[in-house]
Amino acid sequence: xxxxxxxxxxxxxxxxxxxxxxxxxxxxxxxxxxxxxxxxxxxxxxxxxxxxxxxxxxxxxxxxxxxxxxxxxxxxxxxxxxxxxxxxxxxxxxxxxxxxxxxxxxxxxxxxxxxxxxxxxxxxxxxxxxxxxxxxxxxxxxxxxxxxxxxxxxxxxxxxxxxxxxxxxxxxxxxxxxxxxxxxxxxxxxxxxxxxxxxxxxxxxxxxxxxxxxxxxxxxxxxxxxxxxxxxxxxxxxxxxxxxxxxxxxxxxxxxxxxxxxxxxxxxxxxxxxxxxxxxxxxxxxxxxxxxxxxxxxxxxxxxxxxxxxxxxxxxxxxxxxxxxxxxxxxxxxxxxxxxxxxxxxxxxxxxxxxxxxxxxxxxxxxxxxxxxxxxxxxxxxxxxxxxxxxxxxxxxxxxxxxxxxxxxxxxxxxxxxxxxxxxxxxxxxxxxxxxxxxxxxxxxxxxxxxxxxxxxxxxxxxxxxxxxxxxxxxxxxxxxxxxxxxxxxxxxxxxxxxxxxxxxxxxxxxxxxxxxxxxxxxxxxxxxxxxxxxxxxxxxxxxxxxxxxxxxxxxxxxxxxxxxxxxxxxxxxxxxxxxxxxxxxxxxxxxxxxxxxxxxxxxxxxxxxxxxxxxxxxxxxxxxxxxxxxxxxxxxxxxx
Amino acid sequence: xxxxxxxxxxxxxxxxxxxxxxxxxxxxxxxxxxxxxxxxxxxxxxxxxxxxxxxxxxxxxxxxxxxxxxxxxxxxxxxxxxxxxxxxxxxxxxxx
Numbered sequence: 001x002x003x004x005x006x007x008x009x010x011x012x013x014x015x016x017x018x019x020x021x022x023x024x025x026x027x028x029x030x031x032x033x034x035x036x037x038x039x040x041x042x043x044x045x046x047x048x049x050x051x052x053x054x055x056x057x058x059x060x061x062x063x064x065x066x067x068x069x070x071x072x073x074x075x076x077x078x079x080x081x082x083x084x085x086x087x088x089x090x091x092x093x094x095x096x097x098x099x100x101x102x103x104x105x106x107x108x109x110x111x112x113x114x115x116x117x118x119x120x121x122x123x124x125x126x127x128x129x130x131x132x133x134x135x136x137x138x139x140x141x142x143x144x145x146x147x148x149x150x151x152x153x154x155x156x157x158x159x160x161x162x163x164x165x166x167x168x169x170x171x172x173x174x175x176x177x178x179x180x181x182x183x184x185x186x187x188x189x190x191x192x193x194x195x196x197x198x199x200x201x202x203x204x205x206x207x208x209x210x211x212x213x214x215x216x217x218x219x220x221x222x223x224x225x226x227x228x229x230x231x232x233x234x235x236x237x238x239x240x241x242x243x244x245x246x247x248x249x250x251x252x253x254x255x256x257x258x259x260x261x262x263x264x265x266x267x268x269x270x271x272x273x274x275x276x277x278x279x280x281x282x283x284x285x286x287x288x289x290x291x292x293x294x295x296x297x298x299x300x301x302x303x304x305x306x307x308x309x310x311x312x313x314x315x316x317x318x319x320x321x322x323x324x325x326x327x328x329x330x331x332x333x334x335x336x337x338x339x340x341x342x343x344x345x346x347x348x349x350x351x352x353x354x355x356x357x358x359x360x361x362x363x364x365x366x367x368x369x370x371x372x373x374x375x376x377x378x379x380x381x382x383x384x385x386x387x388x389x390x391x392x393x394x395x396x397x398x399x400x401x402x403x404x405x406x407x408x409x410x411x412x413x414x415x416x417x418x419x420x421x422x423x424x425x426x427x428x429x430x431x432x433x434x435x436x437x438x439x440x441x442x443x444x445x446x447x448x449x450x451x452x453x454x455x456x457x458x459x460x461x462x463x464x465x466x467x468x469x470x471x472x473x474x475x476x477x478x479x480x481x482x483x484x485x486x487x488x489x490x491x492x493x494x495x496x497x498x499x500x501x502x503x504x505x506x507x508x509x510x511x512x513x514x515x516x517x518x519x520x521x522x523x524x525x526x527x528x529x530x531x532x533x534x535x536x537x538x539x540x541x542x543x544x545x546x547x548x549x550x551x552x553x554x555x556x557x558x559x560x561x562x563x564x565x566x567x568x569x570x571x572x573x574x575x576x577x578x579x580x581x582x583x584x585x586x587x588x589x590x591x592x593x594x595x596x597x598x599x600x601x602x603x604x605x606x607x608x609x610x611x612x613x614x615x616x617x618x619x620x621x622x623x624x625x626x627x628x629x630x631x632x633x634x635x636x637x638x639x640x641x
Numbered sequence: 642x643x644x645x646x647x648x649x650x651x652x653x654x655x656x657x658x659x660x661x662x663x664x665x666x667x668x669x670x671x672x673x674x675x676x677x678x679x680x681x682x683x684x685x686x687x688x689x690x691x692x693x694x695x696x697x698x699x700x701x702x703x704x705x706x707x708x709x710x711x712x713x714x715x716x717x718x719x720x721x722x723x724x725x726x727x728x729x730x731x732x733x734x735x736x737x
Contacts, residue, residue, distance in 0.1 A: 075698055082677070082702050089670045089709050093663035093716065101656065332694035369688040369698040370681050377685040387682040394678050398671075417653060418724060421717050428713045432706045439699075 050426020055186025060142025065544025070442025083397025140535025400551025
C-alpha cells in the first residue's frame, strides 16, 4: 500500500492531540484534590456525563475494529455492535445499583465487601490485571494501525508512540482523564461518524469506485488459459512466462495459484478453471531475510492496491453509479448486488512465504446476514463447533460489559442514583446511535475501494481519507485520542490493582502514601511496556476480535462472582476465589490454544489447534458458575469468616 | 483514571422496586437476545428474508439496539417516579 503522507494531515493530527492533552492537563491540575474532583463530578449535568460515558467506552475496538470487520466480513462484524450494546442492559438493569448499595467503588472492593478475604483481594486484583492487559493489546494494535497511513511510520512506531506518551503522562502527572475531555471526544466521534455516513450516502456506490476522483480504479487483469495440466498451465498472453503451479488447501477448498514471470518480475495469479482464466491477485512476499514485497515491489512503489467494490449493482455489471442514497436504499443496493470480497491463502515456496489475496465475488444477500466469518448455516458446511463458537461469542459480549472493572466504576462518580441512571440512558442512546453508524461506515468501506487487505483496522479512517485529507486527519486524531484515553485509564486501573489491592491490602504492606504512589508508577511503567510488546506481536489482528477475548475473560472470571454475590446468599469467599481462578484459567487457556491464536499470533500455518472454538465463553462461564456454586456449598460453615 | 472514593448515595426506599424492575427488564431483553442467537444457529435462512429495503438480520440487529435504548428510557422513567413517590423530599441543593 502506498501511503502518501500529507503535511496538512500531520499538522491537524498533532494539533488535535496536543489540545486534547492540554485540556486534560488543565482540568487535572484543577481537580487534583479529591474535593475538587467530586465538586467537578457533582456539578456536571447528567447529559454531559452521559456523553462522557460514551466517550470513555467507545474505544479503538468499536470504531476501528467493528468497521474493519464489517468491511471484510459484512454482518458478522455488526454482531459485535449488537453484543457490546446489549451488555449495557446487563450492567444497567442487573449490576450497577445493587453493587453501589454494597457501598463500594472498585470491582475488587465490591467483590470483597462481605468477606474481607485475602483470597478474593488477590484473585480479583489479578483478574483486573489480566482483563486490563487483554483490553490494552487491541488499543495498542489500533494505535499502530492509525499511525501508519497518517504519518507513514510502521506499525511498531504507532505502538511505541502511544506507549511512551501514556507512560510519561501517567508517571509524571498521574493525569486524570476528565469528564470534559471524554465528553469532547465522545461528542466529536459521534458528530464525525454521522458526517462520514452522510458523505457516503451523498456519494452513492459505484462499480468502479475512485475515491472521489483521487485514486483511479484498478481494472483487475485476466489472462486466458489454453491448456491446464497437473504440473503446468499454458496461457494465451505470450509476454508472460509460466513459472510454477502452487496449490493451496486440499479437497473441495483447494485453490490453484500460478506464478508467472514478465520482464524479470514474478507475479501470482489465481486459476479459474471453470472460466479458463488466470485472475490477477494481490500478494505479499515474506522473504527469509525478513523483508517484505508488495505485489513484487517495495511498499513505496505503490503496487499493492486498495480494494473493495461491487461488481454488480441494480443488475448492471458494467460501469454503473447509484445516485444519492439513504439508510434504507444503501442497504438495498448492496443486498441486491454482488460485492467483491477478497480471500486470503498462504503459499510456501521453499523459504519464501506468500500471502495471496484473490477476488471472491459474494452476493450482497450473504454479506448482510451472519455467516461469512462465523459459520452458522449447516447447509453451507457449518459444523456444531462453529455454531458453538458463534453462541460463545454472543454470550461473552452480553456478559462482558458488566464485568469490566474499569467501565462500571464510572457509574459511581455522580452524587445520586437518579443522575447515574440518566447519564447511563444518555450513554446507551449515544453508544447505540454510534453502533448503528458503524454498520454503514463498515459497509461503505467495503464498497468504496479503500480497503487495505493487510490491515482491516484501517477501514474507517481510509474511508474518511477518500473524502478528503481534513476529515481523515480529524477522524484519525479522534481515534488516536480515544486510544490514549483508554490506555491511560487501563494502565491506571492495572497499576492500582498492583499498588492498592495487591501490595497494600493483600500483602498488608501498609505503605505511606508517597510509597504507594511510587509503587503505582513503577507498576504503570511495567504494564505499559508489556502492553507495547504485545501490541507489536499482535499486529494485524482485528482489534474488535481481540477485545472480544477481553470480554470473554471478564465474563468468565468476574461476572459469575459479582452476580452470585449480589443474588445468592450462600456464596462464600472460597467459592468466589475458586470461581475467579477457574474462570480466568479456563478462558485464557482456551484462547491460547485456539485456532485463531495458532494462526495469527504463533503464526503456525496448517497446524490444527487443540481447541476447536475461538471464543471460550460458552465453556468458561458455566464452568465458573458451577465452580462457585459447588465450592460455596462445600464451604458453607466458613461463610461468615 | 483516578476514580477515587465514590460519593455516598442516600437511603433509597425505591431500591427493591427498582431491583425487581431491573430483573424483569433484563429477562425480557435476554429472551429477545436469545431469540436472535437461536434463529441464527437453527434457521439462518430466516435471517436473509427481505423486509422491504432491509432484511430480517438488519431489522433484528438494529431492533435489538433500539430495544435496549427504549427499555433503558422506560426503566429510568419508572425508577424516577418510584424514587419521587417513595423517598422523602430532599433539599434542592443536595439533589442534582
